[in-house]
Amino acid sequence: MHGGRIVIIGASALAVMAAAGAGVVAWPSEPLRLDDISGGACAGFEAPDLTRTMTVTVPLRNTSGHDRTVLGARATGELRTSRVRLRVVTGTDLGPNGFGTYAAMVHGRRATALPGSVLPAHSTSTVLVTITRERGADFASIEGLSLSYAGPLGTVRDATFDAWLGVTAPGSIMRCHPTGSQ
Numbered sequence: 001m002h003g004g005r006i007v008i009i010g011a012s013a014l015a016v017m018a019a020a021g022a023g024v025v026a027w028p029s030e031p032l033r034l035d036d037i038s039g040g041a042c043a044g045f046e047a048p049d050l051t052r053t054m055t056v057t058v059p060l061r062n063t064s065g066h067d068r069t070v071l072g073a074r075a076t077g078e079l080r081t082s083r084v085r086l087r088v089v090t091g092t093d094l095g096p097n098g099f100g101t102y103a104a105m106v107h108g109r110r111a112t113a114l115p116g117s118v119l120p121a122h123s124t125s126t127v128l129v130t131i132t133r134e135r136g137a138d139f140a141s142i143e144g145l146s147l148s149y150a151g152p153l154g155t156v157r158d159a160t161f162d163a164w165l166g167v168t169a170p171g172s173i174m175r176c177h178p179t180g181s182q
Contacts, residue, residue, distance in 0.1 A: 031062055031063050031064030031066075031068060032060060032061070032062055032063075032068060032119070032147065032149065032159050033060075033061050033063060033161075034058065034059065034060060034061070034161045034163055040163075040164030040165065040166065041056060041096075041097040041099070041164070041165050041166070042141070042165065042166030042167070042168065042173075042176030043056075043099040043166075043167065043168070043173075043176075044167055044168030044169060044170060044172060044173055044176075045170060046170055047170035047171060048170070049170060050169070050170065051101075052082075052132050052133040052135070052169075053083075053101075053102075053130060053131070053132040053133075053167075054099055054100070054101070054130070054131060054167045055099070055100060055101060055102040055104075055105045055128050055129065055130040055131075056097065056098065056099055056128075056129045056130075056131065056165045056167075057094045057095060057096065057097065057098035057099075057105060057126050057127070057128060057129075058096065058126065058127040058128075058129055058145070058163050058165075059093050059094070059095065059096050059124050059125075059126055059127075060088070060119065060124065060125050060126070060127050060161075061123070061124045061125075062119040062120060062121055062122065062123055062124075062125070063122070064121055064122075065121050065122065066121050067118050067119065067120055067121050068118070068119045068121075068149045068150065069116075069117070069118050069119075069149060069150040070088075070114055070115055070116065070117050070118075070119065070147055070148070070149050071115065071116075071148040071149055071150060071156060072115050072147070072148040073086045073114040073115050073145065073146070073147050073148075074086070074145070074146050075129070075131075075142040075143075075144070075145060075146075076142065076143050076144045076145065076146050076160060077141075077142055077143025077144060078140075078141075078142050078143075079139075079140060079141045079142070080133060080134045080137040080139060080140040080141070081131055081132060081133065081134065081140045081141075081142065082132045082133065082134045082135065082140075083130075083131075083132040084129065084130065084131050084132070084142060085128075085129075085130040086113070086114040086115075086127060086128070086129060086130075086145070087111045087112060087113055087114055087127070087128045087130070088111065088112060088113075088114045088117045088119075088125050088126065088127050088128065089106070089109045089110065089111050089125060089126045089128065090112070090117055090118065090119060090120060090123075090125045091120045091123045091124075091125055092109060092124075092125065092126055093124040093125075093126060094126040095126075102128065102130055105128055106128070111128055114127060114147075119149075127145065129142070129145070129163075129165055131165065131166075131167045133167055133169065137169070138168060138169040138172040138175060139166060139167070139168050139169070139172055139175040139176070140166065140167050141164065141165060141166035141167070142163075142164070142165050143162065143163075143164055144160060144161050144162045144163045144164065145160070145161045145163055146158065146159070146160045146161075147159050147160075147161075
């Protein structure tokens with residue numbers, strides 16, 4: 001009689017623990033979000049500077065109580081780009097939509113590749129998006145960022161952020177909108 005109760009109590013305890021674990025894994029929370037981004041951002045260097053590469057700042061907030069390890073990252077919706085590099089200054093908010101050279105954006109801070117970085121809990125980090133226009137293109141853009149990061153109990157979470165960013169050639173600032181033409 002007592003053996004049967006122990007089995008039932010043990011099975012019930014295991015069922016409750018399994019349900020709690022499944023709830024943690026399935027919980028649809030999004031601990032990462034973009035801060036202060038609305039609409040899009042676009043800029044270009046003035047003539048005679050013919051630089052095809054520009055870096056843009058994008059604040060990324062980790063609202064959770066846990067550090068988040070970025071497992072993968074990529075730009076989405078690339079248009080006339082020859083290269084897009086994603087790096088991050090962790091735990092530092094450099095503000096939204098800052099444009100300039102990579103060196104000017106980093107300005108003595110430590111920046112690392114976004115994949116493999118650890119975003120501190122309850123903190124804003126700055127993603128440095130470096131966009132290089134295709135040779136001969138007067139405009140290049142991305143539609144956003146896609147990240148994979150480590151979630152609870154060994155899960156992998158994916159998040160996509162709309163963050164339209166454009167870079168123009170000198171004299172082409174009128175091309176700054178999502179379609180790349182006016």
